[in-house]
Amino acid sequence: MRLYLFEHCSLCFRVRMAAALKRLHLQETVVLDDDSETMMSLVRKRRIPILVKDDGQPMLESMDMVAYIDGLGGRILTGLQRAEVSVWADSVIAKTAPLTMPRYPLLGLPEFGTIAAHDHCIVRKREKYGDFIELRAKSREQIGALMPELESLDRLIESPTAVNGELSVDDIRVLPLLRSAAVVKGLRFPQKVRNYFETMMSRIGYQPLSAI
Ligand SMILES: N[C@@H](CCC(=O)N[C@@H](CS)C(=O)NCC(=O)O)C(=O)O
Numbered sequence: 001m002r003l004y005l006f007e008h009c010s011l012c013f014r015v016r017m018a019a020a021l022k023r024l025h026l027q028e029t030v031v032l033d034d035d036s037e038t039m040m041s042l043v044r045k046r047r048i049p050i051l052v053k054d055d056g057q058p059m060l061e062s063m064d065m066v067a068y069i070d071g072l073g074g075r076i077l078t079g080l081q082r083a084e085v086s087v088w089a090d091s092v093i094a095k096t097a098p099l100t101m102p103r104y105p106l107l108g109l110p111e112f113g114t115i116a117a118h119d120h121c122i123v124r125k126r127e128k129y130g131d132f133i134e135l136r137a138k139s140r141e142q143i144g145a146l147m148p149e150l151e152s153l154d155r156l157i158e159s160p161t162a163v164n165g166e167l168s169v170d171d172i173r174v175l176p177l178l179r180s181a182a183v184v185k186g187l188r189f190p191q192k193v194r195n196y197f198e199t200m201m202s203r204i205g206y207q208p209l210s211a212i
Pocket residue numbers: 009010011046047048049060061062063
C-alpha cells in the first residue's frame with residue numbers, strides 16, 4: 001500500500017496513525033504542493049490523502065482508509081465513539097486553521113521543498129485564509145480563542161491512551177488535530193491534553209512537527 005500525502009495534512013495523519021497503531025508498514029510518497037499531475041493521474045482530481053491499495057485501486061476518503069487499514073487483521077479501533085468528541089473535532093478546525101495554515105510553509109516540510117511548491121501553497125491558501133503575515137500577527141488573539149476549546153477537550157479526555165478510555169475512531173479524529181495545533185509556539189496544551197498528546201505520539205512512534 002502506498003499513501004500519497006502532505007506532511008502537514010491532518011487527514012493524512014489519520015491514515016498514518018491507524019497504520020502505526022496496527023504496526024503496519026505504509027509506503028509513503030510526499031507530493032509537492034504544486035504537483036497536481038500526480039494526484040490527477042491517480043484519482044482525476046487534486047486531492048490528498050490518496051491510498052493506493054496493493055491491488056492498485058486508489059481510495060480517497062481518509063476515514064474509509066482508516067476503516068480499511070483497521071480491518072486488516074484484528075481490529076483495534078473497537079471502543080465506542082462519543083458524539084461530543086466528533087462535534088469538538090469538527091468545530092475546533094475553524095480555530096486551529098488560522099494559526100496552523102500560515103505556519104506550515106515555514107517548517108521546511110517536504111511538500112514545500114521547492115520555491116514553486118512553497119509559493120503555490122501561499123497563493124492558493126491566501127485566497128481562503130487571507131494574508132499569512134497578517135494572520136500570524138493575530139496569533140495572540142487566535143490562541144486566546146482556541147484555549148477554551150482545548151479546555152473542553154481536556155474535560156472530554158478519559159485516558160492518556162484513548163480519548164474515550166478504549167481506542168476508537170475518536171482517537172483518529174483528535175490526535176491529528178493536536179499534532180497540527182502543536183506547531184503553534186506559545187500554545188500550551190492543558191494537562192490532560194498534553195499527557196494524551198505525548199502518550200499517543202510516543203505510542204505511534206511519531207515526533208511532533210516543529211513549533212514556530
Ligand atoms: N473528505 C476527504 C477530504 C480530503 C481533503 O480535503 N484534502 C485536502 C488536503 S487536507 C485537499 O486535498 N485539498 C486540496 C489541495 O490542497 O489543493 C478526506 O477526509 O480524505
